[in-house]
Structure formats: structure tokens, C-alpha cells
Amino acid sequence: MNFFANPLMPTQARPSASQEDATASVSDAMASLFDPFGFGRAAFDYWRDSVERSVLYLDVMRERGNQYLAHMEQTKPSVLGFETEVLVDGRTLPQPTNYELLRVIPPKGVETDPLSRPFVVVDPRAGHGPGIGGFKPDSELGVALRAGHPCYFIGFLPFPEPGQTVEDVVESEVAFLRHVIERHPETTEKPMVVGNCQAGWQLMMAAALEPDVFGPILIAGAPLSYWAGEHGKAPMRYTGGMTGGSWVTALTSDLGNGLFDGAWLVQNFERLNPANTYWKKQYHLFANVDTESNRYLEFERWWGGHVVLGGEEIQYIVDNLFVGNRLSTAQLVTRDGRRIDLRNVRSPVVVFCSRGDDITPPPQALGWIRDLYEDENDIIANEQTIVYCQHDTTGHLGIFVSSSVSRKEHTEFTANMDYIDVMPPGLYETTITHADDHDEGELIERDYLLEFTPRDFDELDREVMHKPEDDRRFATVARISEINLGLYRLYMQPWLQAVMTPEAARLIRRMHPIRLGYKLLSDRNPMTVPLPVMADRIRLSRHPVGEDNLFKAVETMTSDQIVTGLNAFRDARDSATERLFMDIYGQPLLQAAVGLYGDAHVHRRRPGAEPEHRRFIEQRQEELRAKIAKGGSHEAVMRALIYILGGAPATDERNFKRLRASRAALEPNAKLCDFKRLVREQFFILKLDREQALNALPALLKGQSNDEIDAHMSHLEDVLSASGELSEHVASRLTQVGELFDQARPAVQQQVASSPQAPQQAAKDVAEKPAAKPATASTKKATPAKRKTPPEGE
Template sequence: MSDSFQRSNLAQSMKAQRAELEHALTHSPFRAHADRMIEAGARTINVLQIGWTLRVKRSCERVFMLLPELLASGERLAKDLRNLRENGQIGVSWREYIRDASQRTILLMDLLRESGDIFLEHEAAGCPPGLFYKYETIMDGRDLPIKSNFVLLRIIPPQDVTADYSRRRPFVIIPPRAGHTAGVGAHAPDSQVGVVLRQGHPVYLVGFRREPEQDQHLSYVACAEAAFVREVARRHPRAPLPAVVGNCQAGWATLVMAATNPDLTGPIVINGSPVTAVSGNIGDNTFRYIAGIYGGVWIPMFLCDLGKGMFDGANLIHNFELLNPERLFLKYAELFRDVDTARGSFLASEKWWSSFCLLHENEICWILENLFIGNRLGKNKAYLGSERQHVDLKQIRAPIVVFASHGDNVTPPQQALNWITDVYENEEEIRVRGQHIIYMVHNDIGHLGIFVSSKVVNREFRQVATTFEAIEALMPGLYEMCVKDIQEHDGRKTFSVELVERSFKDIRALNDNYRDEFPFDAVHRTSQLQAQIYHTIARPFVRAAVTSFTADASRTVHPERLSRAVISSRNLMLTGLKSMTEQVRRSRAKARVDNPFLLAEALYVQHIAEAIIFWRDLRDMIYELLFHSMWNTPFQRYFGSPYEVIPRQMTPEELRSRPDVQFALKMIATGGFIEALIRMMALLVSDRGGIRRDRLDRWSSVLTQNEPFRSVPSDRLTAITRQQTIIATLEREQAIETLPLLLDESEERRRAYLVACYIPGPIAEMSPSTIDLLLRFAQVLQQPPITADVTENPLAEMEAE
């Protein structure tokens, strides 16, 4: 009766229907989806606002920072010109400058002509490696079952350098195949090759010919590099496993080779390598937006079709130079200024920089789809050989040293390091897997300077090269290598090296919360669709229209090649330039250093460079705003969501459930002197959060020079170190309490405790936590605590006795 009455009451019925409608709208899937779309749109607006603000702020700060300097230079120039006018010397100074500038112009043109001749000769010779050192060919990729255009070269040491080929660790240096020919890292005495040679190590270099083999894939390159490293290890049976150094693009290629051959190499060094090429920060790192602005992989496919299946590496060099156009201008402006002294260094660098290699379509498409667009390698989802072989970076067993720089806008630290946090769940997984990852971040060096600059090579790379044995003795984990300059009393400069234990928070602190990487999933998916459409509709007609002649002609007229060929001896307009240059050298008259017109020239160059920088910043800002307007919309976010990978933190229970972890924890009360001492060192390193170089050297000496460690194979020591690190990480208290079970005899306990006190060094340099842990060791091992420094190796003393 009451229900009928309520239905007949119109006001109450309308109120109930309104409540039901509001509830349906509030809790409907459409409303939830609309809220998510609105939230995503708000994030996009926030990204655009942040990017605009940061770039405008940076440009304004640069202008206001340089404005006083420019004004001061202008005032000084005006003052000098007034003084010259008052003294009646302005005409003399002008004629002096004009003569100097005219002579420098002739010398510069002749230097460019000579560079053009070297370029043409190098191209005609097939672009052999541009190396400073003599070399011999050890292996050729064409002789392998899976053919490639890579070759293994042995660097012949100079007469004043002696390399130990019997016991010293060999180095295999892989230069980048990023458009130019092989040579970077070995084109000067103060290079990576020079540093390693002077330390007495055998050095090998992986070079490559200009043209790849027919149907060459990246898997062929990985097989060739693995065969080369095996050959180097075979040639040095008494030495440790070869160290492999990969620069730029060769860095991620080295990781691919090591992941597919996990027991092959010694330590790996990757310098400025874009393993996670889509990473970066808002308001910076514009290079990663190019694929989304200009299109996906279909454009390189089109260029490969125009090149008869070959991609011209000159395109990569062209893009690199356009990234910082002011550097290209300053390169020739500074060459014009220092033309009398810069000849040797300019020609040496141009030899390897201006000779361009080719890549097969299979190679460039794999690189783009797995790194620069798809980011598959950084997500640990890349495959080799037509999806047959998974490139699992977690399978790498060799220590990995990563070098990056904040001044590198080609491979910023985010692109060099984010793969660590994307591949591994957390730093504990790195320790549990027995992996060593050490990274360094320079403050301001540029991309090429990471592996070309003599300053970096003689400082950071030298420290890395001399720390390999100690790094292999280090407890597994994630570390940052900190190199500090120390000025000695006698004026010499030395370096202090410390390996500081880091967490994923430290790497993520270099990022702006990954809030601008999601659009690249939509770019990847769109790129695949565009490539399929091009392959189906346009490719047959393009391939039918291209011949070998047109492919060669298109490469010949490329701006990077044409600009060098035009300024060469083949240009009839430059006939007589060489003889004119000889006359100029005989009658060379430099302008005085205090000539004000030289200051005017420098001021003019600086103004032009700043104008180019302003145009570059404006271009980069437009790129970023356009990219996020196109690809960071709610619809594109939804379109790319199938490719989105959301990282999940591994729980402690999941970590413990791993079979290798379970086995290690079951062995907590099993072992002897070796296991006990390695466990104590793992506890000390974990407690301090890092280890200094001198302490690491002492520990490395104990492992390699003293019994009972000296007789244990290195792979066995590695397995024990991994096992004891797991125990010390997951069961710290029980690991300490069970130490007496590993050391039955009182003499063993005394020796183990003395070695544990010897490794940290003087007591005055120990942290309070280290002292407390050593006291805890003394308590559980029933040993008297030490009160004086243990300055001599206890194991060495006992062997002497």
C-alpha cells in the first residue's frame, strides 16, 4: 500500500529517479574513463607549461649571464679604437689585421683543400680505420660462418711502450658505428688506446669496413664481436678475461654481445651509450623527439630503398651536427683563428669523422625499433635473429661500468642509466644475481669528449682501466665511482677513487619522474603502422625506380660529402692555391696580440654563435612543444597503452622465493675460511655503503696473491662471493651469528678477524659503524678486539712464516 502511494506521489518519484540517475552517472565506466582522460589532459598541459618555462628561463639566464661580458668587450674595443685614432695608428692596425686575416683565409682554404683531398683518398681506399697507431688484422668477419664487415685489429705498441702479452689483461676497444669510420678512441696518443698501452696492456680494436655484407643483421655483428673476444682470450690464456670498451653506439652493442654470450668477457665499459634512448628530462634532451616529429622507421626504410638497400651513415653525422649547429660554426671559426697551429689536430680528427660508413637496412631498422623508437632493449624485450634469441640483459655476468655526463645532450645520464632501473626490479636483485654495476656521471663534458677528450681519458678512463681487478673482487651491487682530484705537496696531481653504494632512488633522482616517456609508446605503435603501409603500398614502386647508379649518385651528392669534395684539388677554381699557400707561409706576418681588430673578430664570432644558439633553443622548444601536443594527448596515451610497461617493485617474499636465493640461504651455516672472510667483507661493505680504492686494492690483493684464495679458480670465487652477498643482504644478523660455525679452529678465527681488520685500514679512518661491526665480529668469534692498526697483510705474514 505504501509503495503504491509513493509511486503515485509525483514529487517523491521524481526525486528517487534523480537520485538513481546521479548514482548511475557517478559510478558508470564512462564517468571513470572521462575522469582519466581529463587527468591525462591536465598532465599534458602541465608538461607543456614546464617545458616552455624551463627553456625560456634557460635562454634568459644565458642572455643575462653573457650580456655584461659582451658589453665589457664592446666597451674595451671602443676604448682601444679611440686610443688608436688619437695616436694616429688606426690605419696601421687595420692594414696589419687585413694582411693577417687575408693570409689566414688562404691558409684555411688550403687546409680545407687538404682535408678534402684526404677525404677523397680515404673514400677511394674504402674508408680504412683512421688510427694513430700501426695495426695488423687478426680476424676478418668475412671469414666467419656468419659473415659481417667487422674486423679485429691488434694495435702495435710504439717503440717506447712495452706491452705484457703473457699476464696483463687484454683490452678490446669497439668504436661506434654511428655514421663515421672507425678511429675514435685511437686517433691520438692521449686516447683510450694510448692510456691502456702505456699501462702495459695488449690492445685490440674492432674495426669495420665501409660497406656491410649482403643481408647483414645486428645478430651477425654480435656473433662477430663474440668470435673476436674469444680469439683475444685464446691468445692470452694466462691473463684475465678481456675487458671490452664500447663507445657510444658500440656500448649497447657490447651489452647485446655480452647478454647473448654471458661467460665470454671480463669487465665491460660503456661510454655515452644510449641504451634507453627515449629517456630524458622535460625542457632538455631534444634529440629524442626527432622520430616523433619527422616520422617513424618508414623514413629510414625509404632512404634505404633510395640507396639500394643501404642506409648512408652521412645522414647520422648530419643530424648530429644539426643538433648543435653553433659547434659546427665555432669549429671553423676557431680553425680560422688558430690556423697556424691547428693543422695536425684538425686533419687527424677529420680523417675518421668525415669518412662515412654504410649500414644495411636490417641493421638501421633494428636499431630504431629496439632503441630510438621502440625502446625494447631498455625494457629487456629485444630479440635477435628474427625474434629467435632474446637479449636478456640480466644474463650478463661481467661487471659493467657506465660512464655518462650532464653535458652530453646526445646521450644524457637518463639514457645511459635508466635501463638499470627498467631491467632490474631493485638494487637487491642486482646483488642477488651477483652483478656489479658501477656508474660515473661527469658534470659538463660533451658527448664526443667522453671518449675523445684527453682530459677525461687521462682522468676518469685511466681510473677505470686500473680498477678492473679490484672491481671484480668487489661485492655485487650498484655503485657510483667518485673520482676526486688531490693536489700533492710537490705539485703533482693524484686522484682519490671511492666506490659508493647506491640505490635506484639515486638513479631516479636524475630524472623528472619519467613523466614524459609515455608518449613514445604511441610513437612506436604509429611507426609500426606507417612502416607496414609504406612496405605494402609505396616500397615496390620506389625499389623499381632505383638503380645502382642512382644510389651511388645520391650518396655522392649528400651535403656532408659534397661540401668536402667541392673544396679539394679536383676543383679547378682552387688551382694554384697550394703554391699561393707556400708563399704566404714564407711571408707570414701575424697581427699583434693586442690588435683591437682581433678583439672585434672574436666579438663578432661570439655574437654569431650566440645568435645560432638562440635559434637552436627556439627550434628545440618548438620541437618539444609540438611533440607533446601531438603525442602526449589523452587519445595518444590510450593508443600507446598496449605497449606501456609499468614497473612493479619486487616484494621481499618474491626475492626470497628465487631458487638460487633459497639455496644460498640454506648454506648459511656451511663453509670454511674462504666463505667466512668473504661474508665478513660483504657485511663491512654493506654497513659502510661503499669502499675506498685503497681498501678495495687490499682486498683484491688478498684474493689474488694469498692462500687459500690464490688456489681457488676465479669462477668459484665469484660464485662464493655471490652466495655470501645474498646471505649478508637478506639475513644480516644470522649471517653474523653463524660465523663461528664456518670457522671451527681458534687459529682460523684469529686470522679471519685480523684480515677483516686489515682491509679497512687505520682505525682513525674507520667510521663508527665499521668499528662497531668489527667489535661484533670479535665478540661472536671470541677474539680480543684490536687496539692498534693492522698495517701488514696477516695472510702474507703467515705464508712467510
């Protein structure tokens, strides 16, 4: 190695190759003589590499600062990675907002079908700018475009409209969806809508007020139940209590002259993980500066795109969601008197969360289900389908940013939305497995398979971990917050609003520590002038060292120790915060002082127990009871299929694929909405009175020929076999349904079926069916003897 070579020497002044080789050999000989163990060479190589990395790192930070300034100067800053056109500007609506509806133009080589279900992504407005849902090709929008869906994006501008409220934003989103529906008059299915983080609870509010404009809803990382959480985790839920409530939000908005700087929200996120914020993320760039700069800058373009919220908006959010937790208990009422009750949502809801998310952990994403419903039967009674999926490791941003999550979870959600849309009401958990782990490969169109397993509230409680004593603590925080906010508005706010000016507010925003971190390392700082020249020279002759370098290994170990120390600090801080919160707000004297000690419901009432809701359920049951014996073969087949699948532990898209194909053959003109109504109605009839519903099957098939009844049984076997071998329980139910279908056969066939050899012949027929019908093998293996209707709950 040539210790004397100068990487900054002009090319024409450098020695020839032969001269360099001779010099190198002399240098190596001298180095071996004076440094036999190589420590000096390793030290010099590491020193040179670290100096070069330092210059390159600072140059990347300079580029980050320039990128930030250019991004913030744009009228419509966005990191959306697709070309779009504006369809509706929210500033032109009756109640103006800073939101807009964009049509996503498919990239070259991607074709969309205008008859497919529209796909709409709503971006979160939680301090950052828009575009994260379409950040890169492997994103929510990218997945939907490749699946052939017409795609739309609801984004926003950096500054809110004067007087803009959360209700105005919700109404804007409803107006946007109506416009999307008008653009696709030939599509019978309503748009599938995706809400990330903060956009998730906004969408749920909109769907509760206007359920008719929503198709399936996917909410990713959305905190709908902010009081929920597991002890030792999710420390962010204690923030409101440790600051004395939402008066701090009002103070921050007043310092902004009525505007709330989103950089404060970003700072709260960063404080959750100091090791990543203050060291790990930056060190990863420093250690891999030759390869990581582009990825780092691309992400920082969104992470540093701070926007501003209206003071009234953020106050509503903090008071009603983060501190008050009023959305998940149906306590919110709009200005025109409409109650926002999430039980009014008619669309299937898919909740996607992650155990690795410290901003919206699973209890906060799923707790609203327990807040609203008494049990899984209450969900069914409300004709609601709720599906939840939990990732094991990804963080909050990874839920809607990670490429691996998009290629797996979001691809499966998008592909299975029609299936989810017709699933019977209830609570389900999804699991995603690799296609190679299953038979029936020809029925699996992608690399993964999405399976649905019914869940009950005991299983849900293991994720939510609801604790009534914690509810009283958080309710105490909400009361104290109201008191402190009132005192602030009475004594401090008038004075502060009188002295704050728009110019002073802009200066305060510019001096925010996070914003300064970007600006100070940019071309506006004259000390950065030599950085690009030095970085270019270093890139021409870079001298990286390998991981086997002793000093590089020490650097890596030192970095790991710093991360461990910062994590230990975080854990100690979070543990002390939680303990202090529990001790303060668990005091009976404090709870009694705000009128909550001994209060059983402490603001978390369950709306499902109200008398008017019970009357609605009773009325619905009477309507369904009158339809038990009404209908024809379609009702009979669907009722039989739901009954048989009710004995299966799980179902997946293979069943739906075969059911959809057979439905197209049996009912060519049937619409998906009619099919969905049929499925749900027959499900409720079975749930209401299963024995009477099954006994009515022969009456529904009355007048059918033997060939038609055989076709119906073949249809059932084909659908059921799609998920592989039938369990004994499912096969038993299939046999029972076959016997009920036989009762509807013409008289001659009934005589044959009633002969002593009929059951054995039927089993033989099933066993001898051709291999094209996979049900035959499984039915042969698990065909039980004739038995009566299983008892309820089996």
C-alpha cells in the same frame, strides 16, 4: 713598422737590413704624423692579417678535401693510431659481416703481459669510420697498452656484406671474443670489453646472449634507453615522432638501393649544435690557423670518414631502439627464438656518461637500469654489479676521444677492473678525486683515486627523471611509426625499389651536401690551384696581429655574438619542437586511436615482476640458506669484511689493494674467479639472513688457533684502515666481529677474553699496534661499547 715591405718579394731583391731599418723609421715617423692615435696602423695590420688568415684557412680546407678523397678511396679506411694485424675477418664467418678483429701491436717502449686480462675496444658504427677508440696515444687503447694489457680492436669496413643484420654483427663480436680467449689460455679472467656509443648497446646484446665470454663491460655514451630524457634537453629523442616514425629510414635506404648513407646520421649530429657546426668550429680554425690546422685535419679525417650501413641493419636499429625502445625492456627476440634480456649479463657493467652530452645524456645512458629492475634489491637478486660515472662537462665525442678524459676516467676504469669484477652485486656511483686529497698515499698508484658509493633508486631517479606520461607519448610514436611504415611499404616502396639502380644510388650519395662540402674545396676544383702557392708564400713572411689589436677584438666580439645568436636559434627551435611533440602525442584522442589510452604499461613493462623470475629468486635463496654454516676461515673472514664495509658510505681501490695482497699471502693458489665467487656468495648470505650469518662465524672458525684468529683480525684491520680513519659505525661493527671471533678461540683464550678486563685490554692492544698498521689509530678513536647486531638496513 714598414708599410711598404712586400712579403712576396724574392729574397735577393729585398733591401739590406740597414736599408730596411732606415725605411722603417721613416715610415713610423710618417705614420705618427698622419695617424697619431694608431687607428690606421691597427686597421692596416688587421687587414693584412685577415687576408693572410683567409688564404691559410682556405688552404687547410683544400687539404681537408684532399684528405677526405684519399681516405674514402682506401679499401680499409681507419684513423686508428696504432699498428695492427688482422686476426679474424668477419667476412669468413658463417654469417658474413664487414667487421674484423685486430691485434694491436704495442708501440716501441711499451711492454704488455700476456698473462694480464685482455682488453678489447669495439668502435661505433654510426656514420663514421673506425678507429676513434685508438685515435691518439691518450686514448682507451693507449691507456690499456701502458697498463700492460694485451689489446684488441674490433673495427669494420666501409660497406656491409649483402644481407648483413644486427644479429649477425652481434654473433661476429661473440666469435671475436671467443678467439681472444683462446689466444690467452693461461689467463683466468675474461676480456674487459669497451663499447663506445652505438657499440655499447651491441655489446650488451651480445653479453645477454653469451654472458660466459665477457669480463667487465664499459659502455661509454651508449643510448640504451632512448625514451628517457629531461624536458628542455636531449631534443634528438623527439626526431622519430616529428618525422612520423621510421618510414623515413626505409625511404633513405631505398634511395640508396638498399644501403643507408652514414652521412645522414652525421648531419643529424651536426644539426644539434648549429653554432658549433656552422660557425664556432670553423672560426676557431680561422682565428688560430697558424697552430690549429694539424689538430683540425686529424679530427676531420675521422669526422668525414663516412661509411654505409645496410638498410635492414639501420631499420632494425631505428624500429627497436630509437623508436621502439625494446632493448631495455627485454622485448627483443632473435630469429632463433632467444629473448635478449639484459638481466642475463653476468659481468659487471660500468656506464660512463656526461651531463654535457646532448647525443646520449645521462637519462638515456642510465634509464635501462630503471626499466629492467624494480629497485636496487632487484639488481642484487639478479647478482648484477652496475657502476655508473658521470662527467660534468665533456661532450659526446669527448667521452671516448678527449685526452684529459683518457688520462683520468679511462685510466682509472682500466686500473680498477679487477676490483670492479669482485665487487658485491648492487648499484654504485663512482667519483674520481685527486690522490693528493687523500692520506695513505703509498696505496694510490696513480694521480687519481676511484671511489665507489652505493646508490638506491631514489638517487638514480634524480638522474633518469622518469615520467610515465612521457612513456605513453613515445609509445604512441612507436604505434604510429608501425602504421606509417606499413603504409610506405605497401604503396611507395615497391615503386621506388623498381626504379632505383646502383648507379643512381651512388650519384645520390656523392651529391650529399656534407660530402660535397669536402669535395668542392679540394684539388679536383681547378679554382683551388693557386691556393698552395699563395699559402706557402704567406707562411714565409707571416704578419699576425695580437689580441690587443682593436679590430681583432671587434672580430672576436662579433664571433661571440654570432655564436650567441645561433645558440638562441637552437634553443628556440628545440623548445618549439619539444612543445609540439608533447602537444601532438599527448592528445588522448590520438592515444586512444592507436589503442594506448588508459594502458598502464604502454610497452614499458618491467620484466623483473614476472612469476618465473620470482621463482628463480626463491630457489636461489634456498640454496644460499643451506650454505650459511658451511665453509671455513676464508668464508668467515670474507663474510666479516663484507658486513663491516656494509656500514661504510663508500669504498675505493685502497681496500682492494690490501685485500689482494693479504689474499695472496693467505691463499697463494687462489684464482681471481674463485675469489669473486667467494665474495658474491658471502654477500648474498649476509643479505639473506644477516643475524644468522653473523652467529655462524664462530662455527666457521672452529678449530682455529689463537694465532690464526689474531692473524684474521689483523687482516681485517689492515684492509679496513686503507681508506683512512674508520667511522664510528664501521669501528662498531669491527668490535662486534672481534667478539664473535673470540667465541671461536680455544677454551683457555675464551676464559681470558671473558674476564672483566678483556674489553679494555683489547682496546689497549689495538691502540698500541705499530704505525705500520693504520687501522690502530682509527680504531682507537672510534671504538664503541659492545652492542648487539644492528637492525636490518642500518
